[in-house]
Amino acid sequence: MTSVKKPILLCVSSGGGHLEQMLKITKNIYKFSIILVSTEQNPMPDKNMPHFILSDYNKKRPFHVFLGIFETLRVVRGVKPDCVLSTGAAPGLLACIWSKLFGIRVLWVDSVANVERLSLSGRIAKYCRIPVLSQWPHLSDGAKVRYFGSVI
Amino acid sequence: MIFLTTGTQLPFDRIVQAVDTLLEVCDIGPILAQGLPGAYYPKNFVLTPRLQRSEFESTMDRSKIVIGHAGIGTIIACMERGRPFFCMPREMRYREHRNDHQLATLEKFGSRDGIYSFKNSEQLIDLFNISEIKSMNNDESIERSMHLSKWVESFFENGL
Numbered sequence: 001m002t003s004v005k006k007p008i009l010l011c012v013s014s015g016g017g018h019l020e021q022m023l024k025i026t027k028n029i030y031k032f033s034i035i036l037v038s039t040e041q042n043p044m045p046d047k048n049m050p051h052f053i054l055s056d057y058n059k060k061r062p063f064h065v066f067l068g069i070f071e072t073l074r075v076v077r078g079v080k081p082d083c084v085l086s087t088g089a090a091p092g093l094l095a096c097i098w099s100k101l102f103g104i105r106v107l108w109v110d111s112v113a114n115v116e117r118l119s120l121s122g123r124i125a126k127y128c129r130i131p132v133l134s135q136w137p138h139l140s141d142g143a144k145v146r147y148f149g150s151v152i
Numbered sequence: 153m154i155f156l157t158t159g160t161q162l163p164f165d166r167i168v169q170a171v172d173t174l175l176e177v178c179d180i181g182p183i184l185a186q187g188l189p190g191a192y193y194p195k196n197f198v199l200t201p202r203l204q205r206s207e208f209e210s211t212m213d214r215s216k217i218v219i220g221h222a223g224i225g226t227i228i229a230c231m232e233r234g235r236p237f238f239c240m241p242r243e244m245r246y247r248e249h250r251n252d253h254q255l256a257t258l259e260k261f262g263s264r265d266g267i268y269s270f271k272n273s274e275q276l277i278d279l280f281n282i283s284e285i286k287s288m289n290n291d292e293s294i295e296r297s298m299h300l301s302k303w304v305e306s307f308f309e310n311g312l
């Protein structure tokens with residue numbers, strides 16, 4: 001019997017709400033085998049889901065962001081995904097930028113918490129020509145930032 | 153039981169203090185409180201800094217009412233389990249977060265069933281005196297959520 005190997009979707013998100021949103025989105029994705037990378041230390045609800053833990057940082061911790069550049073490179077090079085998805089924040093952005101440079105198909109889904117404007121990471125993703133989805137129709141510009149539903 | 157959850161990134165003294173005052177004047181039964189230690193030390197309960205994911209979920213399952221910051225993770229958890237959610241947004245002017253997105257979140261979601269906001273202990277005590285407390289639900293979001301997942305899946309399969 002031959003088994004067809006599904007392509008690998010690498011999902012990178014910070015903890016808390018970012019992770020909740022990632023789990024909601026991936027719950028209904030069946031055509032990819034999902035590898036989750038998160039800054040949350042707690043084990044995932046689905047024990048069969050392979051996952052790695054990343055360190056957490058934001059713009060207030062520039063040195064950690066600097067270290068994160070190498071950490072996310074190691075993850076992307078190690079996992080060798082076919083596609084990469086992030087729901088934020090800074091660590092996800094770095095993973096997306098590396099993946100984009102390696103020619104991997106990337107998507108940024110901005111957190112539903114960003115109601116008035118895209119997150120800083122989302123805006124940077126947009127400038128790096130990474131396709132961006134907002135979860136609010138009024139933040140869509142129909143081209144670089146689009147709306148196709150929300151987790152809430 | 154009542155579940156107080158304030159996220160794992162930053163302390164949130166105002167909400168801890170409001171709940172502490174609530175416990176002094178009302179008997180609301182047992183409480184489990186998750187929060188990072190801040191400058192205010194609660195007298196009526198113990199703060200647990202972090203919960204394992206499984207503990208967070210089982211506490212959510214057992215809770216009758218959830219009190220927390222206006223974080224998306226908590227909103228989703230309350231929606232999926234049909235819990236009433238009493239929430240206080242973190243504000244930048246008190247250095248409770250890096251920006252004021254929780255105020256904006258609440259503006260968008262505050263009108264949904266089962267989500268009640270408060271800014272101080274008096275308002276929180278008033279919430280416990282509402283005769284019919286509604287629960288959150290995810291009826292209206294199931295379709296939007298499925299749409300997003302399926303779009304993402306097809307994007308990765310076929311491109312834009």
